[in-house]
Amino acid sequence: MARADRSGMTKVLLFIAGYVVAAQLAFQLAYVSPIVAPIWPSTGLAIAYLLLAGRRMWPAVFAAAFLANLGSGHVGPGVALGVATGNTLEAVLAVYLIRRWIGPGSPLAHPGDVLLYVLLAGLVAPVPSATLGVVSLCLGGYESWTHFAGLWMVWWQGDMGGAIVVAPAILAVAEAPRPRPGAGRIAEGLLLALATAFTTVLAFGLLPFRRYPIEYLPLALLVLATFRFGRVGAAIGSLVVLYAAVWEAALETVSMSAWRASQELLLLQLYTEVVAITTLLLAAVVTERGESQRQLRESNARLSAQMEAALDGILTIDEHRRVIGFNKRFTELWAIPDELMRTFSDNALLAYVRPLLVDWPAFIGRIEYLYAHPEERSRDEIHLVDGRILDRWSAPVVSPDGRHHGRIWYFRDVTERIALEDALRRQNTRLQEVDRLKSNLVSAVSHELRTPLTSIVGYAEFLEDELAGPLTPGQVEQVHMIQAGARTLQRLVDDLLDFARMESGQFRLERDDADLAAKVGEVVAAARPMAIEAGVELSLAAPPTAVTVSMDAQRIGQVIANLINNALKFTPAGGRVTLTVRVEGGVALVEVADTGVGIAAEHLPFLFDRFYQVDAGLTRSKGGAGLGLAICRAIVEAHGGQVGVITEPGSGSRFYFTLPLAMARAV
Secondary structure, eight states: OHHHHHHHHHHHHHHHHHHHHHHHHHHTTOOSSTTOOSOOTHHHHHHHHHHHHOGGGHHHHHHHHHHHHHTTSSSOHHHHHHHHHHHHHHHHHHHHHHHHHTOSSOTTSSHHHHHHHIIIIIIITHHHHHHHHHHHHHHTTSSOGGGHHHHHHHHHHHHHHIIIIIHHHHHHHHHSOSSOOOHHHHHHHHHHHHHHHHHHHHHHTOGGGTTSOOTTHHHHHHHHHHHHHHHHHHHHHHHHHHHHHHHHHHHHSTTSOHHHHHHHHHHHHHHHHHHHHHHHHHHHHHHHHHHHHHHHHHHHHHHHHHHHHOSSEEEEEOTTSBEEEEOHHHHHHHTOOHHHHTTTBHHHHHHHHGGGBSOHHHHHHHHHHHHHSTTOOEEEEEEBTTSOEEEEEEEEEEOTTSOEEEEEEEEEEOHHHHHHHHHHHHHHHHHHHHHHHHHHHHHHHHHHHHHHHHHHHHHHHHHHTTTTSOOOHHHHHHHHHHHHHHHHHHHHHHHHHHHHHHHHTOOOOOOEEEEHHHHHHHHHHHHHHHHHHHTOEEEEEOOSSOOEEEEOHHHHHHHHHHHHHHHHHTSOTTOEEEEEEEEETTEEEEEEEEOSOOOOGGGGGGTTSTTOOSSHHHHHHHOOOSOHHHHHHHHHHHTTOOEEEEEOTTSOEEEEEEEEBOHHHHO
């Protein structure tokens, strides 16, 4: 921190010293008044300093201006204070206006910015300085009010010269790139500076050459400096012209009257200001052009890299059907030799690829059509005699003004993709046929099983009723086992038949308004013996009022029974299965929650798919074909509802489904 403070103080002291020295040199040319100089470089120093260090450093400008004016020995502290106030206000106003209207960047980066800088810093900002300075001199008795206008004009133009010539030179050097130039570059710059100074002296200082119109001879060297060194060359070259010309003019105006000498210097400064503005504008144009060229080179490099990295063969044709761009992939796809590509001839390429094509008329016909209709896009497939298939895509190259500048073509080898698509289509056709045969088989087998299954159930009931004679306790138990197996088989057959109906589109609903809570109660009552046998507590929580929905009561009962059966099958003895019925969010909600084993997360996306079983071995031991939940989802969704599950392994599962309320209840 201390080092930074010392560095900042050093810069402040250097600025003050430079300001005072520049002021004392300028006072040597103050012919019309001791402190009214036609050339005032300190203005440029102050503006550049505040632009670089910030407006908060205005006290340094005030101190430098006060010391410079007081140190001239021609005015007292009061007048020096007034003049310093004007000098400070000038620099602060210039920086404020620059930042307000040009922005935080360099004020010399663009031609428009240069003109704004000249207007704001060169023409507007010196007004308060000239006004306060001359008023202070007149009020202090150092000048007569009758000379106010002349003094004001000299003061204003002197400050303008500092703002337009000196400040840009400092800013250009401060903002220049930091890499040190080589010895050759330094030597070139010094030679240009010396040549500029010499031609300026030649044009304005040597009497034998006054008869020739060579005043703009230095401008040629300034243009060269601008192109070679950019903004730095323009700004420093203008500064060299100004002070070389002033030096020679000062030597020649010694014998002139004060006002005549001042007038000569003002005219000379006006000339240098015009030269400076011209070269700064040129430098801005050159800088912009260089930046545009750099961006263009980078853009071209990126475009070239993208083209070469592309999987597609790319060919660009201009509006005159000349080849203007291509990538390596294009030549590889068509096996075109490099020497042919270097001809840049569209006709030569077409002649080369003609023998490679299966359908040349279609190929060339499409090309000719697109050239005749430059606004159209196109995509088609090209078949080659070697069996390859290329995907061809084309679009026009359009500039922002809407003009067409040719066409770009993309070629991609899609032989393998098309072969794979054909294989997948054939495979899909086979799978669809297998699926159809499977559905037919399921339907046929299910129907065929119903007849013997009905006989088994009937004879089991016949035996249970002891119509054929009394049964021993062992025989009764065996009959019960037959009945349990028949019921399990009956459920499987019913599931298979429902599945077959859904697959064939014969699944129908017979809907009517009914109390969902009552239906759930019926199914729970029917399942209670099974729960008691499994050692699982089965309970129901339902509202006291009816929950009316439009439903197929038999099918919804099937859904509830399936969910209860699943919960009972996978809940160990001592567990609990709870059914809840409630109205929530404008729908009727039924939940079946258990304290069973739960379901792992990886199974959840497939849980309601047909034939999907979380644990095939466990499912088979409990009975089931993996169709129950798929049928539940089909029934619920056919009613306009939704079905889902919330579960975690070891924490049980909560299956739920929703049904829309009947219209009267929903209202």
